[in-house]
């Protein structure tokens with residue numbers, strides 16, 4: 091009988107959770123950027139090792155932060171911050187094992203205290219993993235961790251999988267071995283575009299945007315998507331479009347190439363920018379972006 095279970099990856103914003111998830115399953119399911127709060131939803135990635143008969147459903151979670159502090163850009167957007175934290179907490183509750191990522195390149199801060207407090211109530215086994223081992227300058231490296239990993243070169247991964255699987259009960263596979271995420275297509279596409287917002291736009295702008303999928307037509311040979319980038323203000327819209335449309339074109343082209351790689355077919359991506367005034371404070375939008383778990 092194989093071993094199957096749910097494992098939540100938690101840690102402060104920017105600790106390297108999404109990088110770890112993508113590297114573990116070898117696919118781009120979760121957006122990565124050098125800026126905090128790139129991930130705002132929990133994202134599943136399924137790891138299967140048929141030889142060892144292990145299936146682990148990893149859940150990448152949004153970085154847990156202190157509510158109401160300077161997060162989500164530098165805006166004190168408390169409502170959205172609370173929802174981002176709730177996403178992570180819901181995944182924690184549903185997990186059988188918790189992988190707690192620690193970033194040795196930065197000092198422990200209020201966020202880490204908050205995470206430790208939350209985890210002190212967790213009933214599940216917790217594996218403390220220090221990441222970014224490939225970085226030379228790790229002034230906050232600690233001996234108090236179970237495993238040290240480097241997600242860029244996939245160092246320490248075997249040990250991590252072994253540690254997790256030692257905790258897993260035997261259970262039939264939940265997914266086919268070549269299945270790596272059960273993220274619906276629209277959320278997957280949103281995530282790809284979101285990553286490009288972080289890649290192409292300056293400090294505050296990606297946080298002021300949300301991606302909306304208008305329509306998807308999908309057949310054997312072609313995927314046709316109409317998507318909208320919603321900004322809060324007219325001036326942000328101008329920035330997202332860029333001079334002569336250069337920014338929006340770059341975001342569109344890069345997203346299309348990644349989608350073609352992911353879905354293995356020709357992709358037509360129509361991308362438009364709209365203004366949705368004050369969406370970060372709009373309950374209707376927030377409920378849609380963060381459905382109740």
Ligand SMILES: Nc1nc2c(ncn2[C@@H]2O[C@H](COP(=O)(O)OP(=O)(O)OP(=O)(O)O)[C@@H](O)[C@H]2O)c(=O)[nH]1
Pocket residue numbers: 101102103104105106107108109110121122123124125126127128129130151152153154221222223224225239240241242
């Ligand atoms: N050198 C190195 N960089 C890493 C490693 N893991 C993550 N990073 C970098 O750290 C930054 C943050 O990575 P993410 O995976 O987006 O972090 P996260 O924990 O998902 O962040 P949020 O989604 O904002 O909570 C990115 O620039 C990554 O390239 C690692 O093992 N080594």
Ligand SMILES: [Mg+2]
Pocket residue numbers: 107108109120121122128129150151152153
């Ligand atoms: Mg992330």
